[in-house]
Amino acid sequence: MKIYKLPKVIRALVFDIDLTLYDNRDYDEAQKDLLVHRLSEYLRRPFEEIAKEVAEIKDEFKRLNQGKELSLGNTFLQFGISIDESVNWRRELFKPEEFFEPDLNLIQTMEKLQKRYKLNAVTNNPTIIGRKTLQALGIEAYFPHVIGLDVSGESKPTMKPFFMLSEKLQISLNEMVSIGDRFAVDLELPLANGLGGILVEKISDVYDLPTILH
């Protein structure tokens, strides 16, 4: 875990979902594969060819942007696939319930955290997939607000979902903490806009949050 900044007063936590609230790399890889498959079907070109081009676009972006990751949603824009279309594909293809079981440690963690903070999730997946993932992990009830790509209309890194939450909750940005597994995607912009930021490197980092924050 890396703690970049913690506000004096914390009223809301904003979690990324994928690879933050679970460790299952198989699921994450499966998601990417399904999307690239769908893209190759859509373009009527071989999967291997498209997979190679996707990797090249991401590598090139990384090289030109100090190692920053380009999200798959933003990569697909370059193939002419709108964010709306990406959302539809994800909604149709992803089945988090087939990969996850309730995580008792995580449930206990959220039970503790929700007593002190408003818990929120922001994801580059459609809201319904984010909710299904939280549900499969057993923690959906703790998250009244989940903002997915279909609601924000912009793929992270973007401040849009954080602004939306701030307005919805009537909590200022500098009383919120963003928690995620990728600095450039989940933390960099929030930190620059006054939020606190915590980088999660393994799932047990999340289990430690009640101790770290209280």
Ligand SMILES: [Mg+2]
């Ligand atoms: Mg993530």
